[in-house]
Amino acid sequence: MAGHSILYLGRGDFAPAYLSELETLPCCTMLRRSAELRVPGDVAEITDVILLDVEPGIVDANQPLAALLHRFDRYPVVALTTKAHEHRGIAAVQAGAEGYICIDDITVDGQDAVLDNAVRRFD
Numbered sequence: 041m042a043g044h045s046i047l048y049l050g051r052g053d054f055a056p057a058y059l060s061e062l063e064t065l066p067c068c069t070m071l072r073r074s075a076e077l078r079v080p081g082d083v084a085e086i087t088d089v090i091l092l093d094v095e096p097g098i099v100d101a102n103q104p105l106a107a108l109l110h111r112f113d114r115y116p117v118v119a120l121t122t123k124a125h126e127h128r129g130i131a132a133v134q135a136g137a138e139g140y141i142c143i144d145d146i147t148v149d150g151q152d153a154v155l156d157n158a159v160r161r162f163d
Contacts, residue, residue, distance in 0.1 A: 043069035050093020116162035
């Protein structure tokens with residue numbers, strides 16, 4: 041289990057406690073957040089993995105999830121959702137994400153495994 045430089049893209053309304061805890065874990069060497077669904081230039085080169093909010097309302101109805109994920113094709117992407125919307129995480133994987141995490145149904149070890157696997161799968 042290695043530490044990763046993580047970029048979280050999304051509003052984060054459903055995940056503030058999760059994101060705060062993530063910053064304290066060994067799997068996260070750095071966590072940057074952006075409410076805009078784009079990679080800020082100042083972290084582009086140091087980002088190992090993107091956590092993408094896929095909760096309802098994050099994706100414009102005119103833009104399919106696959107098109108959104110295509111914007112981040114230089115990075116492994118892990119979809120972030122809740123157990124109630126796990127189908128959105130599964131849909132993200134089917135559209136090209138390397139994995140997904142349900143913030144209310146994940147252990148620290150499970151989260152480490154998802155992040156490590158996403159980075160390995162992407163390489």
